[in-house]
Amino acid sequence: MKILIAHPSLLRLARVKHQVIALMSDADVLEASTLTDTYNLAEHYEPDLVIIAEDLAELAEFELLASLFRIMNIACIVLAASHEVPRAHPLFAQISMVPDDQLGGAIQKIDKTRQPTDFSAQHYDHSTPNSAAYDQNRMILIGASTGGIDALLNVSRHFDRHCPPVLIVQHTGAGFAKSLIKLLNGASPATVIAAQDHMSLAPGHVYLAPDDRAHLTVSPKQKPDIILQDDPAVSGHRPSVDALFTSALPHAPKVSAALLTGMGKDGAAGLTKLRQAGSHTIGQDQKTCVVYGMPRVAMEMGGVCTQLPIQDIGPALLKSCRARQRA
Numbered sequence: 001m002k003i004l005i006a007h008p009s010l011l012r013l014a015r016v017k018h019q020v021i022a023l024m025s026d027a028d029v030l031e032a033s034t035l036t037d038t039y040n041l042a043e044h045y046e047p048d049l050v051i052i053a054e055d056l057a058e059l060a061e062f063e064l065l066a067s068l069f070r071i072m073n074i075a076c077i078v079l080a081a082s083h084e085v086p087r088a089h090p091l092f093a094q095i096s097m098v099p100d101d102q103l104g105g106a107i108q109k110i111d112k113t114r115q116p117t118d119f120s121a122q123h124y125d126h127s128t129p130n131s132a133a134y135d136q137n138r139m140i141l142i143g144a145s146t147g148g149i150d151a152l153l154n155v156s157r158h159f160d161r162h163c164p165p166v167l168i169v170q171h172t173g174a175g176f177a178k179s180l181i182k183l184l185n186g187a188s189p190a191t192v193i194a195a196q197d198h199m200s201l202a203p204g205h206v207y208l209a210p211d212d213r214a215h216l217t218v219s220p221k222q223k224p225d226i227i228l229q230d231d232p233a234v235s236g237h238r239p240s241v242d243a244l245f246t247s248a249l250p251h252a253p254k255v256s257a258a259l260l261t262g263m264g265k266d267g268a269a270g271l272t273k274l275r276q277a278g279s280h281t282i283g284q285d286q287k288t289c290v291v292y293g294m295p296r297v298a299m300e301m302g303g304v305c306t307q308l309p310i311q312d313i314g315p316a317l318l319k320s321c322r323a324r325q326r327a
Helices: 010-023 035-045 062-072 100-108 148-156 174-185 241-247 249-254 268-276 294-300 310-320
Strands: 002-006 028-032 049-053 075-080 096-099 139-144 166-170 191-194 205-208 215-218 226-229 255-259 280-284 306-308
Touching: 002 010, 002 035, 010 028, 010 049, 010 100, 028 035, 035 049, 035 062, 035 174, 049 062, 049 100, 062 075, 062 148, 062 174, 075 100, 096 100, 139 148, 139 241, 139 268, 148 166, 148 174, 148 310, 166 215, 166 241, 174 191, 174 205, 215 241, 226 241, 241 249, 241 268, 249 255, 249 268, 255 268, 255 294, 255 310, 268 280, 268 294, 280 294, 280 310, 306 310
Parallel strands: 002 028, 002 049, 049 075, 075 096, 139 166, 139 255, 166 205, 191 205, 255 280, 280 306
Antiparallel strands: 215 226
């Protein structure tokens, strides 16, 4: 069994490694002290199990790791404080939180049978129309936060090489932007890339901010391009969903925008302004949200034209961009 142990304390990591080897002398043990190292090792070595410190699992960037584990069918145990009882992770039900003294029993319960990892096109919707079916002047904007990684994986699988250009803001750490782009690119027939300043928008492409040093926005030109704005945080975030949405107001009648699961209110005001200016707007429904925060605020502000479950949002965005047939 291949086991990856991630802990910021080298002393605690050594103790957990000793526990694991005492339980399974033939275990192949990998070590990491940061989330970045954990992500890279998990992606390249495909362990059967990751044991991670609660301190690391409490970081916002852990969400990206949790999505990678689910896709790769990697079991995960979070080491909780010794006085706590075993329980499911509050945001990721498939992840167990176990105190140190019960780690051995938790490891023994892990199912050692794993399906082969396949990063090729998974569950793609091949029924999407060709480029002539879309209004070439339209663009799609998406904002997400807590729970957004899985939501974006669900939505992006519907985008193909003919879809209108898509711009996404997902709250994640600067060091994980490249990993998020790679993860989404493996889940979508479209090309997912890091945005560059003054980059032209092209069909079949999905653009994300390359890091947290600038906001991802679009220019007001008739044929908009990407502008990476080195401005202060908006709504507490950089990149900010509100910054992206409000930048697109000059193009509002040509915009389809969706606000997905997330804590707080980033994107709610921007989505409301877009709707008022003529955009088609969608909010993720409460049932399928990990945190019904941002979409709820947008709904209360009157910024949501349609509220949908996550599995329907991708097709709905594409449908709103269909070219109108002439009589």
